[in-house]
Amino acid sequence: xxxxxxxxxxxxxxxxxxxxxxxxxxxxxxxxxxxxxxxxxxxxxxxxxxxxxxxxxxxxxxxxxxxxxxxxxxxxxxxxxxxxxxxxxxxxxxxxxxxxxxxxxxxxxxxxxxxxxxxxxxxxxxxxxxxxxxxxxxxxxxxxxxxxxxxxxxxxxxxxxxxxxxxxxxxxxxxxxxxxxxxxxxxxxxxxxxxxxxxxxxxxxxxxxxxxxxxxxxxxxxxxxxxxxxxxxxxxxxxxxxxxxxxxxxxxxxxxxxxxx
Amino acid sequence: xxxxxxxxxxxxxxxxxxxxxxxxxxxxxxxxxxxxxxxxxxxxxxxxxxxxxxxxxxxxxxxxxxxxxxxxxxxxxxxxxxxxxxxxxxxxxxxxxxxxxxxxxxxxxxxxxxxxxxxxxxxxxxxxxxxxxxxxxxxxxxxxxxxxxxxxxxxxxxxxxxxxxxxxxxxxxx
Numbered sequence: 525x526x527x528x529x530x531x532x533x534x535x536x537x538x539x540x541x542x543x544x545x546x547x548x549x550x551x552x553x554x555x556x557x558x559x560x561x562x563x564x565x566x567x568x569x570x571x572x573x574x575x576x577x578x579x580x581x582x583x584x585x586x587x588x589x590x591x592x593x594x595x596x597x598x599x600x601x602x603x604x605x606x607x608x609x610x611x612x613x614x615x616x617x618x619x620x621x622x623x624x625x626x627x628x629x630x631x632x633x634x635x636x637x638x639x640x641x642x643x644x645x646x647x648x649x650x651x652x653x654x655x656x657x658x659x660x661x662x663x664x665x666x667x668x669x670x671x672x673x674x675x676x677x678x679x680x681x682x683x684x685x686x687x688x689x690x691x692x693x694x695x696x697x698x699x700x701x702x703x704x705x706x707x708x709x710x711x712x713x714x715x716x717x718x719x720x721x722x723x724x725x726x727x728x729x730x731x732x733x734x735x736x737x738x739x740x741x742x743x744x745x746x747x748x749x750x751x752x753x754x755x756x757x758x759x760x761x762x763x764x765x766x767x768x769x770x771x772x773x774x775x776x777x778x779x780x781x782x783x784x785x
Numbered sequence: 786x787x788x789x790x791x792x793x794x795x796x797x798x799x800x801x802x803x804x805x806x807x808x809x810x811x812x813x814x815x816x817x818x819x820x821x822x823x824x825x826x827x828x829x830x831x832x833x834x835x836x837x838x839x840x841x842x843x844x845x846x847x848x849x850x851x852x853x854x855x856x857x858x859x860x861x862x863x864x865x866x867x868x869x870x871x872x873x874x875x876x877x878x879x880x881x882x883x884x885x886x887x888x889x890x891x892x893x894x895x896x897x898x899x900x901x902x903x904x905x906x907x908x909x910x911x912x913x914x915x916x917x918x919x920x921x922x923x924x925x926x927x928x929x930x931x932x933x934x935x936x937x938x939x940x941x942x943x944x945x946x947x948x949x950x951x952x953x954x955x956x957x958x959x
Contacts, residue, residue, distance in 0.1 A: 552841040552869075585873045585941060618870045623838070630838050634869050667837030720836075727845050727861070740837050 529711070545781035549672040549737070550637035555647045555758060556669070557654075559627035560662030560747060570611040570624050572657040577650065581613035581622055589625065622650050627664070629654050640762060648755055660751050667742035668761040670769065673726055674777065675734045683735075686780075689723055689772040712764055716748050717741060719768055737772055741765050844868045847875050851896060854882050856911070859897040867898050867909060871942025874909065877933055881911055881944045884932035888925045889913050893953035899945065908943035914953045922948075 559565075574584055589610045610625035620638065623630035631650050633643045654660070674686070683690040691706045693699060705724035712719055719741045726734035741761045743749055749757045836842075844865055848858065858864060868875055878896075885894055895912040913926065930946045937943060 552839055554837050554839050556837045583941070587873055587876065612872065621840075628838075632840050634840070665835075669837035669839060671839055671841050727848060732862075738842075742835070742837055 544639065545778075547781050548637045549674045549781060550633075550670055551635045551673045552669075552671045553633040553637060553643055554667070554669045554671075555631045555643075556665075556667045557629045557651065557754065558664040558666070559629075559660055560664050561627070563627055563661040564659060565626050569658050573624055573653060574611065574613060576653045576657065577613055577622060580649075581615055581620070583614040583616070583618070585612045585614070586610070587612060620646060622646075624654075644759070644762070647758055651754055655751070662747045663743070663749050663751060663754060664746045665743050666749060666754060666757055666761070667740060668758060668765060669738070669740040669742075670765055672737040672739075672769070673734055674737060674780075675732050677732075679733050681733055681735070686774055686777040687723065687735075687737075687772060688774055689721060689737075691723075710768070712741070713760075716743060716745070717761070717764075718744050719764060721768060721772065723772070737769070739765050739768050739772075741768075840869060840872060841865075844872070844875065847878065851878060851882065854879070854886070854894075856882055856894040856896050859895055863898040863900075864896060864909065867907065867942070871940070873940045874937070874942030874944055877936045877940065877942075877944055878909070880933040880936060881946060884929040885911055885913055885946055887932075888929040889915065891915065908945060910945045910947055913946065913948045914951050914955070915948075916952055918948075918950060 574581075578584075587610050588607050590605065590607055608626050610623055610628075613622045613624070615621065619634045619636070621632050621634075623632065629650060631643075631647050633646070637643070676686075689706070689708070691701070691704050693701065703725050705722065707720060707722045710719045710721065711717070719739065722736070722738040722740075724736050724738075726736045741764055743757070847868070848861070848865065852858065882894065885892065893914040895914065897910050897912065898907055899910045900907040913929075915922070926946060926948065933944070
């Protein structure tokens with residue numbers, strides 16, 4: 525049976541020209557490579573990796589990360605809660621970091637977003653170095669995620685003025701909302717990839733009203749991207765994320781970001 | 786490693802909740818969970834797992850847990866930015882709060898970022914505010930701090946348990 529999809533309107537996909545904003549709302553950009561389970565992993569790998577990146581990422585820290593895994597077995601679904609060591613390597617300004625854990629490489633860029641060109645270079649470099657220090661058999665999943673925090677000076681915000689993606693509230697419902705969250709998943713590349721878009725009220729400080737627009741683009745099934753195509757996928761994913769971001773916002777919000785180019 | 790299967794889920798879920806949530810007064814799902822609900826929960830966990838790992842998200846989840854522990858957050862944006870720079874200290878925050886609440890059950894707790902205006906030094910502070918400060922206060926503060934200070938060894942970030950000698954609810958800036 526084909527997977528159900530809900531279609532809203534005929535798509536009007538515009539051309540996106542890689543806009544650069546003076547004040548981009550990105551608070552975090554993340555690129556994550558999860559390696560296949562048949563990829564050999566041992567405890568020497570983080571050390572070998574660090575040796576090659578320490579010039580740019582000198583500050584090394586260790587964290588114990590809790591992960592929940594759900595495995596389908598003949599006896600039913602199995603939840604496995606496990607802890608794994610993760611090495612975090614920070615750039616001198618601590619705004620860029622690499623995370624390396626068992627069969628996992630994550631590249632995080634924190635605000636101020638350093639531009640795609642710069643972030644891409646870091647992704648490419650980290651991915652190539654990882655391939656030099658270990659044999660990667662396959663890719664379980666790749667993800668590219670952008671988390672945007674959009675702050676408004678006013679305590680009352682009319683979402684439709686700023687966004688083209690927001691919860692629809694019919695006229696017979698109260699028009700004041702104190703909290704909301706809306707998620708949609710858009711299929712791409714013949715269902716090989718999904719883009720999960722989420723908009724919600726942010727955890728706020730006392731003085732600001734803020735919205736989080738979270739765009740997570742990832743491969744749905746394991747081993748659909750060859751290791752050698754990893755970086756090409758990342759470049760394509762970035763284009764899709766950019767299209768989706770531009771599709772989520774209105775010109776009024778765009779003007780708030782003060783387009784630079 | 787802890788394993789919970791759907792076939793023995795309710796017993797194990799109960800044990801898991803008692804161990805991890807018991808002290809925090811959270812409702813136990815196992816009290817009312819059917820197998821169907823358990824399956825839905827499994828789907829939710831699967832979806833959560835299928836997210837690209839974000840540090841911002843982890844920190845906001847941690848801050849929500851701090852708020853759950855009835856700790857007031859001052860300068861939330863600054864606290865978040867500090868944790869983004871020093872995420873290793875996240876592992877210690879809840880232990881510090883637990884220690885403060887154990888030794889000062891009657892206290893109001895406020896978390897803030899301390900910034901030294903003269904030298905470039907900043908760190909998280911957890912202020913204890915009491916109605917009355919007696920002679921045992923400083924010793925109790927030291928005992929509470931001792932419960933988590935060893936966890937800060939080799940960490941880049943810092944959490945300091947202290948007081949501003951104000952009373953709970955006092956509005957003055959910390």
